[in-house]
Amino acid sequence: xxxxxxxxxxxxxxxxxxxxxxxxxxxxxxxxxxxxxxxxxxxxxxxxxxxxxxxxxxxxxxxxxxxxxxxxxxxxxxxxxxxxxxxxxxxxxxxxxxxxxxxxxxxxxxxxxxxxxxxxxxxxxxxxxxxxxxxxxxxxxxxxxxxxxxxxxxxxxxxxxxxxxxxxxxxxxxxxxxxxxxxxxxxxxxxxxxxxxxxxxxxxxxxxxxxxxxxxxxxxxxxxxxxxxxxxxxxxxxxxxxxxxxxxxxxxxxxxxxxxxxxxxxxxxxxxxxxxxxxxxxxxxxxxxxxxxxxxxxxxxxxxxxxxxxxxxxxxxxxxxxxxxxxxxxxxxxxxxxxxxxxxxxxxxxxxxxxxxxxxxxxxxxxxxxxxxxxxxxxxxxxxxxxxxxxxxxxxxxxxxxxxxxxxxxxxxxxxxxxxxxxxxxxxxxxxxxxxxxxxxxxxxxxxxxxxxxxxxxxxxxxxxxxxxxxxxxxxxxxxxxxxxxxxxxxxxxxxxxxxxxxxxxxxxxxxxxxxxxxxxxxxxxxxxxxxxxxxxxxxxxxxxxxxxxxxxxxxxxxxxxxxxxxxxxxxxxxxxxxxxxxxxxxxxxxxxxxxxxxxxxxxxxxxxxxxxxxxxxxxxxxxxxxxxxxxxxxxxxxxxxxxxxxxxxxxxxxxxxxxxxxxxxxxxxxxxxxxxxxxxxxxxxxxxxxxxxxxxxxxxx
Numbered sequence: 001x002x003x004x005x006x007x008x009x010x011x012x013x014x015x016x017x018x019x020x021x022x023x024x025x026x027x028x029x030x031x032x033x034x035x036x037x038x039x040x041x042x043x044x045x046x047x048x049x050x051x052x053x054x055x056x057x058x059x060x061x062x063x064x065x066x067x068x069x070x071x072x073x074x075x076x077x078x079x080x081x082x083x084x085x086x087x088x089x090x091x092x093x094x095x096x097x098x099x100x101x102x103x104x105x106x107x108x109x110x111x112x113x114x115x116x117x118x119x120x121x122x123x124x125x126x127x128x129x130x131x132x133x134x135x136x137x138x139x140x141x142x143x144x145x146x147x148x149x150x151x152x153x154x155x156x157x158x159x160x161x162x163x164x165x166x167x168x169x170x171x172x173x174x175x176x177x178x179x180x181x182x183x184x185x186x187x188x189x190x191x192x193x194x195x196x197x198x199x200x201x202x203x204x205x206x207x208x209x210x211x212x213x214x215x216x217x218x219x220x221x222x223x224x225x226x227x228x229x230x231x232x233x234x235x236x237x238x239x240x241x242x243x244x245x246x247x248x249x250x251x252x253x254x255x256x257x258x259x260x261x262x263x264x265x266x267x268x269x270x271x272x273x274x275x276x277x278x279x280x281x282x283x284x285x286x287x288x289x290x291x292x293x294x295x296x297x298x299x300x301x302x303x304x305x306x307x308x309x310x311x312x313x314x315x316x317x318x319x320x321x322x323x324x325x326x327x328x329x330x331x332x333x334x335x336x337x338x339x340x341x342x343x344x345x346x347x348x349x350x351x352x353x354x355x356x357x358x359x360x361x362x363x364x365x366x367x368x369x370x371x372x373x374x375x376x377x378x379x380x381x382x383x384x385x386x387x388x389x390x391x392x393x394x395x396x397x398x399x400x401x402x403x404x405x406x407x408x409x410x411x412x413x414x415x416x417x418x419x420x421x422x423x424x425x426x427x428x429x430x431x432x433x434x435x436x437x438x439x440x441x442x443x444x445x446x447x448x449x450x451x452x453x454x455x456x457x458x459x460x461x462x463x464x465x466x467x468x469x470x471x472x473x474x475x476x477x478x479x480x481x482x483x484x485x486x487x488x489x490x491x492x493x494x495x496x497x498x499x500x501x502x503x504x505x506x507x508x509x510x511x512x513x514x515x516x517x518x519x520x521x522x523x524x525x526x527x528x529x530x531x532x533x534x535x536x537x538x539x540x541x542x543x544x545x546x547x548x549x550x551x552x553x554x555x556x557x558x559x560x561x562x563x564x565x566x567x568x569x570x571x572x573x574x575x576x577x578x579x580x581x582x583x584x585x586x587x588x589x590x591x592x593x594x595x596x597x598x599x600x601x602x603x604x605x606x607x608x609x610x611x612x613x614x615x616x617x618x619x620x621x622x623x624x625x626x627x628x629x630x631x632x633x634x635x636x637x638x639x640x641x642x643x644x645x646x647x648x649x650x651x652x653x654x655x656x657x658x659x660x661x662x663x664x665x666x667x668x669x670x671x672x673x674x675x676x677x678x679x680x681x682x683x684x685x686x687x688x689x690x691x692x693x694x695x696x697x698x699x700x701x702x
Contacts, residue, residue, distance in 0.1 A: 055385065056118070056385075056388070057117055057118060058118065058119065058120050058385065059116060059117050059118075059423070062422065066422065066424070070421070071421035071422055071424065072424070073419070074418070074419030074420055074421045074425075075419075075420060075421055075422055075424040075425040075428065076425070076428055077418050077419055078414075078415050078416075078418035078419055078420035078425040078428075079420075079424070079425035079426065079427065079428020079429045079431075079432070080428060080429075080432060081303070081414060081415075081418050082125055082411055082414060082415050082418075082425065082426075082428075082429040083428060083429040083430075083431070083432025083433055084303045084306050084432065085303065085305065085306070085411060085414065086108045086127060086128075086411070086429060086432070086433055087105070087108075087306065087432070087433065087436050088305040088306050088309045088452075088455055089128065089305070089411075089455070089459070090104035090105050090107070090108045090127075090128055090433070091104060091105070091309075091330065091333075091444060091447070091452060092452040092453070092455045092456050093128045093130060093133040093456070094133075095236075095237070095240065095449065095452055095453065095456070096130060096133035096134045096136075096137045096233060096236065096456070097133040097134075097136045097137045097140065097191065097403055098136075098137040098140040098141055098144075098187060098248075099136075099137075099140065099184075099187055099188055099191060099403065100184055100188075100333075101330055101333050101441075101444070102333050102334055102338075102437075102441065103188055103191070103401050103402065103403060104128055104403075105333075105433055105436060105437050105441065106337070106338075106397070106400055106401055106402045106437070107127065107128050107397060107402040107403055107405055108127045108128055108429075108430075108433045109430050109433045109434055109437065110393075110396065110397035110400055110402055111126045111127045111128075111393045111397060111402070111405040112126065112127060112426040112427070112429050112430040112433070113426070113427070113430050114389070114392055114393045114396055114397070115389055115390075115393055115423065115426060116423045116424070116426040116427055116430075118385070118388060118389035118392055118393075119370075119385075119386065119389045119423055120370065120380075120381040120382050120385050120386060120389070121369070121370035121373055121374060121381050121386070121407075121423075122373070122377070122379065122420070122421065122422050122423060123373040123377065123412060123415055123416045123420050124366065124369050124370050124373060124407040124412050124415075125407065125408060125411035125412045125414075125415045125426070125429075126366070126389075126390070126393055126405055126406065126407050126408075126426070127405055127408065127411065127429075128403075128405060128408075129362070129365070129404075129405065129406045129407070129408045130229075130230075130233055130408075130456065130459065130460070131225075131226060131229045131233075131361060131365075131496070132358060132361065132362055132403075132404045132405065132406055133403070133404075134229055134232060134233050134236070134496060135354075135357070135358050135361070135404070135496055135497070136191055136194060136195070136358070136403050136404050137236075138254075138495070138496065139190060139191075139194055139351055139354045140187050140190050140191055140194075141248050141250060142250055143186075143190045143347070143350060143351070144183065144186065144187060144190070145250060147186060149183045149186065150183075151247060151248045188401050188403075189343075189344050189347055190347055190350075190351065191403040191404075192341075192343045192344075192398045192399075192401060192402070192403065193343045193344050193345075193347035193348045193350075193351055193398075194351040194354060194355050194358065194403070194404065195343075195355075195358075195394045195397070195398045195402065195403050195404045196343040196348065196394065196395055196398035197348050197351060197352055197355035197359075198355040198356075198358040198359040198362065198394050198404055199359070199390075199391045199392065199393070199394030199395035199396075199398065200391070200395060201355060201356060201359035201391075202359045202362065202363050202387055202388075202390055202391030202394065203387070203388060203391035203392065203395065205359070205363065205387055205391075206384050206385075206387035206388045206391060209384060213360060214360070214363060214364040214367055214368070216504050216507070216508070217360070217361075217364045217500075217503075217504065218480075218483070218507055219480075220473075220480045220481075220483040220484040220487065220503075220507065221483060221484075221487050221500070221503035221504060221507055222364065222365070222368070223466055223484055223487075224483065224484040224485065224486070224487030224488040224491065224499075224503055225361075225487050225488075225491050225496070225499055225500050225503055226463045226466075227463050227464065227466045227467070227484075227488045227491075227492075228487060228488040228489065228490065228491025228492035228493075228496070228499050229463075229491050229492075229496045229499070230460045230463035230464055231255060231464075231488075231491075231492040232254060232255055232491070232492055232496060233456065233457075233460060234457055234460055234464075235254070235255050235258045235259060236248075236254075236258065237453035237456050237457055238258070238259075238262055238453075239258075239262060240273070240328070240449045240450050240452070240453035241273065241274070241277040241450055241453050241454070241457075242262075242266065242269040242270065242273060242274050242277070242450075243269055243270025243272070243273030243274065243326075243327065243328065243450060244262065244265045244266065244268050244269055244270070245265075245268070246258070246261040246262065246265050247261070249261070251495075252494050252495050252498070253493060253494065254495065255492050255493060256493065270325065270326060270327060270328075271325070272321055272325035272326075272327045273327050273328070273448065273450040276312065276321075276327070276448055276450050276451060277450045277451075277453070277454055280308055280312060280450070280451050280454040280455075281454050281457065281458060283304075283308055284304055284305070284308055284454060284455065284458040285458060285461075287302060287304040288304065288458060288461065291304070295417075305455045308451065308454075308455070309444075309447060309451060309452075309455070312447060312448060312451040313443065313444055313446055313447045313451075316329065316446040316447065316448050317445075317446040321446070321448065322446060322448075327448050327450070328448065328449045328450070329445065329446050329447060329448055329449065330444055330445065330446075330447045330448075330449060330452070331445060332442065332445055333441040333442060333444055333445065334441065334442075335437060335438055335439065335441050335442060336437070336438065337400070337437070338400075338401050340399045340400050340401075341399065341401070342399065343398050343399065354497070357496075357497045357500055357501075358404055359391075359394075360500075361406070361500065362390055362394070362404060362405070362406035363386075363387055363390055363391075363406070365406050365407055365408075365409075366386055366389075366390045366406050366407040367383050367386050367387070369407045369409060369412055370383075370386050370407065371383070373412065373416060376416075377416075390405070390406060390407075393405050409462070410459065410462065466484075470484070470485070479510045479514070482506075482510070483503065483506055483507045483510060486502060486503065486506045487499055487500070487502060487503030487506070490502035490503065491503075512559065514554070515554045515555060515557075515559065515560055516559050516560045516563060517560070517563060518552065518553045518554030518560065518563075519553045520550070520551065520552050520553065520564075520567035520568075520571065521534040521535065521536055521537070521550075521551050521571070522534075522535050522548060522549060522550060522551075522571045522572075523535065523541075523549035523550075523551055523620060523683070524538075524541030524542055524543055524544070524549075525541060525542040525543075525544055526538075526541060526542075527540075527542065530682065530683075530684035531684075532544075532549055532620070532683050532684070534551070544687055546613075546614045546615045546616065546690075547614055547615070547616045547617075547618060547687055547690055548571070548572045548614050548616070548617045548618070549617075549618045549620060549683060549687075550567075550568055550571055550572065550617060550618070550619050550620065551619075551620040551622075551623060552564055552567065552568075552619070552620075552621075552623065552624060553623040554623065554624070555624055555625045555626045555627070555628075555631075556624050556626075556627045556628075556631035556634065556635070557626070557627070557628040557630060557631050558628060558629075558630035558631070561630050561631055561633075561634040564631075564634060565634065565638070568617075568619075568638065572614070572617060573613070574613075574645075574647075576638075576641035576642055576644065576645055576647075577641065579645055580641070580644060580645070614647065615646070615647060615648065615690070616647060616648040616649070616650060616690040617642060617647060617648070617649050617650070618650045618651075618652055618680075618683055618686045618687060618690075619635075619649065619650070619651050619652065620652055620653055620683055621651050621652060621653050621654045621655075621658055622652075622653035622655075624654075624655075624658055625655070625657070625658075626657050626658065626661065627658050627661045627662065627665075628661070629665065631661070632661055632662060632664075632665030632666075632667055633665070635649075635651070635662070635667055636665070636666070636667050639667070639678075648690065648693070649678075650677075650678060650679075650680060650686045650689070650690070651678060651679050651680070651686075652679075652680045652681070652682060652683045652685070652686045653680075653681065653682060653683065654679055659679065662679075677689075
């Protein structure tokens with residue numbers, strides 16, 4: 001340690017002495033650490049209990065400080081707008097989830113209430129989300145098929161055609177009570193079991209502080225996943241647009257299978273549904289485009305979906321489109337609430353794996369949106385509490401016939417743009433949904449399914465517009481563009497869950513690829529300064545006589561150690577192994593000449609080739625974040641091989657982590673005695689050391 005301080009004080013040749021000493025790490029026994037944590041977390045006091053309760057229910061902190069005169073108008077307006085948007089979306093997304101519309105309304109109501117109590121974001125809108133509805137619907141369809149149910153959307157048509165109505169009954173157990181359950185009952189049973197497990201996973205992730213999992217869902221992965229899933233959603237709605245009856249595709253390749261079935265049955269298209277879909281899409285797209293163009297003039301977004309749905313319902317009712325043209329309608333939506341039920345634990349065993357990606361996607365979107373709005377409006381959110389909040393937004397509603405929820409970008413943007421100040425707006429939205437549940441739900445009996453499909457497809461505009469960003473994304477970062485494309489294609493062509501897995505794995509492989517083949521360069525001096533930069537990137541750099549400065553811009557570990565050596569040899573123009581072999585070969589030839597001419601008076605001297613272009617290599621380690629055992633061995637071998645050629649290898653700008661690895665690996669010799677001759681805190685100090693060594697050598701020769 002004394003040598004290290006001495007070298008630091010003198011290596012720059014400065015008249016000033018600066019002593020710097022590494023802090024000795026504080027050794028704490030694991031048992032003492034465990035006892036300290038248990039003492040901290042398991043102690044109980046009134047103050048700590050109050051803090052725990054208020055942390056778990058953030059509403060207790062901000063609601064007493066609520067500024068009614070400043071906030072109430074914005075919260076009420078945004079709550080009304082979101083509530084009006086939620087009603088048609090809830091009914092529409094029931095098609096994606098394969099459930100009755102009433103369950104979507106339940107989900108929207110309970111999610112808003114629970115997040116109001118437990119959420120830390122002021123602007124996020126939590127409720128039904130198209131991607132989660134699709135993922136739930138795929139699991140529900142699979143389990144219905146395995147249970148022997150017919151997946152026909154409208155069994156009443158089978159009765160009209162003279163076929164027997166689908167009355168398959170499935171026996172399952174709720175607690176200790178045996179229950180007979182039909183198709184709709186079994187479908188919501190699967191959905192609630194899936195939702196309950198997803199919520200449990202999210203709460204466990206919050207308890208064990210596993211929020212770092214969401215870091216692996218990068219922006220390209222999430223965007224690609226959303227776009228690929230949007231293609232699947234769009235494909236699933238096409239059959240409703242044209243009014244054809246095709247079986248729901250299962251397994252992998254749903255998108256391709258569905259399109260093949262659509263084209264095979266396109267001759268059976270319902271003209272009424274086709275015309276209605278064309279009119280509704282034209283109206284929705286026109287209104288959306290006009291709203292986007294003049295949004296700076298509109299204080300409140302136009303409730304286009306609600307207007308279209310109300311108008312379409314009135315036309316369908318008085319035009320008797322279902323009876324006359326056979327157009328498929330939503331059917332009866334009951335009012336009031338169904339008594340709560342415990343989710344079926346036997347079904348949880350079947351959907352335990354499916355709940356994991358559902359939990360991760362819901363948490364990732366919620367936390368990312370919460371942090372985005374918190375940054376925009378300058379307040380703090382707690383990611384761990386967000387995990388608890390969204391977890392209980394799934395666990396508690398699962399007892400009330402609800403399915404998975406998360407934050408949704410479109411509704412959150414509308415919420416913030418309409419003057420939302422706090423989560424009081426969520427209570428207002430819940431009241432709007434409650435009014436529909438209690439009074440207005442039966443009015444949507446004659447609403448055509450093709451109209452609901454139109455609202456879903458038009459709502460996908462934002463995700464589908466991501467295709468236009470591909471060229472720009474490619475120009476900004478080619479790797480991110482490849483990750484986006486791989487995730488999107490896997491989500492669309494294979495399955496949504498597999499697409500998410502492919503995106504995460506592919507992005508991690510790209511990171512590994514970047515570290516396996518990083519940028520490496522020789523550096524030159526910037527004028528007469530103490531700074532050095534890449535010769536290939538900058539002009540007018542001065543070469544350093546008899547010194548090669550090599551920079552490696554990645555961690556040095558087992559996967560890229562060979563690439564490190566390859567780049568070092570290529571940049572310096574010297575491979576020590578090859579050079580040593582050449583010298584040994586020349587030495588043998590010289591020895592043979594001496595033996596043949598041993599009787600002569602004059603002997604030809606043996607001249608061995610020497611690599612005299614440079615005498616030292618300075619490795620800039622500023623971009624090397626860590627070195628593993630293989631990396632230390634590589635540096636040791638590099639130092640040893642070049643030392644045989646009388647070339648000094650010096651390391652500069654090593655961070656403490658790298659220095660610790662070198663110490664443990666024995667690179668610095670016994671007791672680190674060679675540290676002051678091998679490690680330098682700057683490139684210039686290493687070069688000055690080489691020059692000083694040259695002067696001493698020249699003086700000794702003289």
